[in-house]
Every structure is written in C-alpha cells, then in structure tokens.
Amino acid sequence: MSVIVRDPGLETTVQDTGRLGYYSIGFPPSGALDSFAYHVGNALVGNEPGAAGLEAVYLGPTLEFTQDTVIAVTGADIPAFVDDAEIPTWESVAVPAGSVLSFGQLRAGARPYVAVAGGIDVPLYYGSRSTYTLVGIGGFQGRALRAGDELPFGSLARDPRAGRRVDDADIPSHPSTAEVHLLVGLHSYRLTEDSLARFTDTEWKVTPDANRVGYRFRGAELEFVPREQPFGAGSDPANVTDCGYPVGSVQVPGGVEPIVLLQDAVTGGGYATLGTVVSVDRDRLAQTKTGDRTRFVPVDLDGALEVRRDRLAALDRIRSALAS
Amino acid sequence: MASHKITSRTPGVFYHRPSPDADPYVTTGASVAEGDTVGLVEVMKTFHEVKADAAGTVSAFLVENEDEVTIGQDLVELET
Known part of the structure; x- marks a missing residue:
C-alpha cells in the first residue's frame, strides 16, 4: 500500500x-x-x-x-x-x-x-x-x-x-530557449528606459542557482534611475521601501543577475519588482534548467489575463477528455 | 586500449575536489574502479557526486575546475 x-x-x-x-x-x-x-x-x-x-x-x-x-x-x-x-x-x-x-x-x-x-x-x-x-x-x-x-x-x-x-x-x-510572458511593474520605473528594453531583449541564461525558491539569470547589466532614496529604502538603488513580492516577480539585486521568485520564495522585501511572470508561464520556467535560456515577453494586463485564460481552458479540455 | 568518457547527469558547476582546500578526487594517470567518485557537480546549492561508470585510468579531464556543464557533457576520459 x-x-x-x-x-x-x-x-x-x-x-x-x-x-x-x-x-x-x-x-x-x-x-x-x-x-x-x-x-x-x-x-x-x-x-x-x-x-x-x-x-x-x-x-x-x-x-x-x-x-x-x-x-x-x-x-x-x-x-x-x-x-x-x-x-x-x-x-x-x-x-x-x-x-x-x-x-x-x-x-x-x-x-x-x-x-x-x-x-x-x-x-x-x-x-x-x-x-x-x-x-x-x-x-x-x-x-x-x-x-x-x-x-x-x-x-x-x-x-x-x-x-x-x-x-x-x-x-x-521544452525548448532550450523558453519564452515567458511578463507583466511589467510595480517598480519598472526604477530602471532606465534603455535597461528596461534590454531586460526584455536579452536571452537570459539560467545559472546553477535555480531551484524551487527562485531562478537566477545572467546575461546583461541593468541600470537604475539615480534618485535620492526614500525613507526606509536603504542606499542601494535596487531597493525600494519594503513591499509584498508577487509569486513570479522579478528583482535585480545590484543591477546584475535578475531573480524570478517561485513557489517557495520569500513573500516580501525591499528589492524593486520589475515585473511578474504570468502564473501559467511559471510552468515553462520550471522546465528550464541551468544553462538553458529564457526570454521575457512583455504583455499588458489584458494580455496576461488572456494567456492565463487560454492555458487554463486547455487544461480543462484535456482533463475532460481524460475523464470521459 | 579503448577510451571511455564519464558524462554529467545534471547541469551545474563541475569541481575536481570535494572542498576548495582538499586534494582532487583523482588526477590524470590515476586508476579508478567503477563507482569511484571523480568529481562533483553543484546545482541548486546541492552537490552531486560524479561516479566512474567504468574502471580504467584517467587520461584527461575534459572540463576545467569550476566550469559550467550541461547534462550529458563529457567530464573525464578514461583508458579502459
């Protein structure tokens, strides 16, 4: 048994x-x-x-x-x-x-x-x-x-x-270059325009630090807009005042090696969130391995909801077919 | 003599030695038995021992210490 x-x-x-x-x-x-x-x-x-x-x-x-x-x-x-x-x-x-x-x-x-x-x-x-x-x-x-x-x-x-x-x-x-949809925000304004474009143009390589907590990537350097940091944010330009992290959110400590937080990750903190991977696309991320590449394809909220709706409808259809 | 290549079963970072100040597991010219550890691959902050899947003499390391490796990549060459 x-x-x-x-x-x-x-x-x-x-x-x-x-x-x-x-x-x-x-x-x-x-x-x-x-x-x-x-x-x-x-x-x-x-x-x-x-x-x-x-x-x-x-x-x-x-x-x-x-x-x-x-x-x-x-x-x-x-x-x-x-x-x-x-x-x-x-x-x-x-x-x-x-x-x-x-x-x-x-x-x-x-x-x-x-x-x-x-x-x-x-x-x-x-x-x-x-x-x-x-x-x-x-x-x-x-x-x-x-x-x-x-x-x-x-x-x-x-x-x-x-x-x-x-x-x-x-x-x-499971292609060796995965494409995942990214809803840009909450703190994407912290990156320079060039750097935000570079983030979505780069094929990021999955590093050996890629597990259930998060995936760390390598491939480009990103720059933050200089500013006088607000109270509570600390002096690192990658930091904001603490907030909640969505599951699938992307942060870039130090401007190098962005991290996508996954299902075992910390739930909040002080790194700027550049965007969030659409929930159903975490499936694709989970099937990339160290050495594979990932591209983040920007979508707006309607686009993100459509990706999710389509993928969940496909799952429903497959489940119904298997149950009959 | 035939040659045999030991491959990596996981992606990650290959190490010749169990810790930075330890001796390497094996060096060129050493003889190994099947099941002997010849290196480590680190991935997801865990270390996975690379075992010889044949007996023989180590003729070459095909990757440098701390190189990133992929699944199926040749790591160590043996003369069997």
Missing part, C-alpha cells in the same frame, strides 16, 4: 496544488512548480484534483511499488522504465506489486512528475501536502525524499485506469 524510495534522485518532494491563503502572513504557497504537468498527471491516473504527487528535478527517483497500482509520468522529457522496460510518459500505466520505476538521462525540460492512483498520503499541513523544505513543513517529514522512505498511497482515486493518454499536440515541448 505504499511506494518505497530506493534512490531519491537529486531533490524529489511531495507536492500538490499548494498551501494557499497564508501569503499575507509570510507563507509562500509551495506546490508543484509545473502546475500543468502535475494536474494532467492526476487526471491520467484518475485522481481527485489536488491529490499529492512527486516532483523531481534533473535526476528521476527510483521507486518501488508494494502493490498493484496505476501511475503516470509527466513533465520533463525523460525516459522512464518499469523493471527495465521503457514505459510511455504522459500516459497512465499499470504497475504490478514489487515493480520498480526508474529514469534515464533527461532529454529536455527539468522536472519530471510522478502521479500515483490515490495520491501520496502524507498529513495535511495548513490544508496542503506540499513540501516546504526551507522551514521543514508539509510533505514527507518536511523534507526532500531519502532512500528507504516509505510513502503510503492515499484514497483520492476516483477512477484509476491504465491506457489514458494525452494527445501528442497537448504535450508541451
């Missing part, structure tokens, strides 16, 4: 839709970074939406199943094997008791997801099973998985079935 971790990979955590509603008291949401891959995984195995699954990065885990179940691998493009036979990804697969899921070398993307019929049953913490490793809460004992961990299956299976498959056209490709 469980999955046993034989090898955890690099950093594999239990994640769900996230711990929503506590941002105002300083609690980031956590949850699957690639929300699309996570939701489709649940739909493939016939789970209730919101059942917890596993998120890995770069190196897939090796997992043993102690009873017959149905699984689906989504997200990054990576070869997956059950007992050494390759299995299709973006498709639900029956796995027998005692079988072992393992992964080969990542081909594209960064984060594979594993959905299991019923979900992973760890205690709910403030309404979520998502792991927030920085403070050690949620998920499995508040941490990334280790060899020997045993995760019980949950009871959120609605209609587990093998052989459900996502249409090829709906499987995201």
